[in-house]
Amino acid sequence: MGGGQPNDKIQSMPAPIRPTHLEINLSQLRRNLAAIRAYVHPAKVLVMLKANAYGHGLMGVAPYIAPYVDYLGVAILEEALQLREMGLQKPILIAGGSLPGQIPAYLDYDLTLTISSPLILAAAEQAAQQAGKRLKVHFKIDTGMERAGQRWYEAEALLEQSLSCSHLVIEGIYTHFANSETIETPGMILLPNYSYASQQLERFHEVLRFYEKRSLPLPPLRHAANSAAILNLPESHFDMVRPGIIFYGIYPDDEARRVIEIAPALTWKSQVVYSKITQAGSPASYGSLWASDHAVYTVTIPCGYADGYFRRMSNQPKIIVNGKKYPQVGQICMDQVIVNLEAETAEVGDEVILLGQAASGEAIQPQDLAAWAGTGRYEVLTNISARVPRVFVEK
Ligand SMILES: Cc1ncc(COP(=O)(O)O)c(C=O)c1O
Structure with missing residues (x-):
């Protein structure tokens, strides 16, 4: 079929959204969450x-x-405000x-502040006192x-x-592991270092002993475990765990113990928008970096x-077209990529999967x-x- 020729199939093609889209299976996310919950019980999530x-x-x-979790976690204030603007009432920790x-916004929107220094502790107590409120902190x-x-x-x-901070509710205390999963870096794979993680855990216990020594109650939410620690270090579950990547159904690395059943929820889909014969020796895309020696x-x-389809992957990825993997060829452009099917096995409108x-x-x-892009x-x-x-979607 020649490029861009209209035919009956094109006329009947639904085009409600951009052909390139992410399909997110919400039911799968819920199944992942249920698997995590069952595994870490009675810890909160x-x-x-x-x-x-x-x-x-x-x-x-x-x-x-939100209805199925104990806490929502984000990195920055703006993300928390988005959640509140959606009307979600769950507790939100900004990590x-x-x-x-920024502290007045925490008070206005009932957000949980991470206290990382004496300076922020003093500022939190002062802001809460001025507002005549109590602020939740970890x-x-x-x-x-x-x-x-x-x-x-x-x-x-x-x-x-x-x-001495009477305007703060000390709800939690937490730490974060530096080496609980494999770090995928360009040209190098750093394997997890569980002995370092255990050392971090021991240091955390040491800090928690403060409360025992003073005969004071512990903050009710002690937490440490990210995905890799949830899977590999059950002794780090404490009162709450903080899954990220496993909630999305993806193992943090190839080494993590497969102790729960999870599956990815995301499929990055697209459709063929153009097809043609590329002649032998006729280079494709910017820089003319790829050409075939046959048509x-x-x-x-x-x-x-x-x-977000990294340009630096150019000429390496496989892309699924009509259920089969084919090589992406030439430079990846800002908005388009070319795939070499060799033979005429697809036409305009056919299904493409970039991820999933x-x-x-x-x-x-x-x-x-990640491997093609030299990242994680x-x-x-x-x-x-x-x-x-x-x-x-739900399926
Ligand atoms: C403080 C904190 N907790 C938990 C997580 C979740 O990590 P993961 O996606 O590896 O589960 C992150 C993510 O980087 C984090 O910064």
């Missing part, structure tokens, strides 16, 4: 919804899942750092991540200071690096895209741009 629900679309995911000037203890948080060997001073049948897909599983069983996983699977998910519509 905070689901991490930061970064547009790991790319899955906060607006669709959050209201659907990232905050500035004193202490963040740095046990070896060296990012943000009161370092474990200085934690006692912070906890001591908090004893081949190629198709064009309306998805590119502006959608086809009905045929063929699948492209986030870790595949987390970045693959969060990099899918806002331009890609999210379509929510």
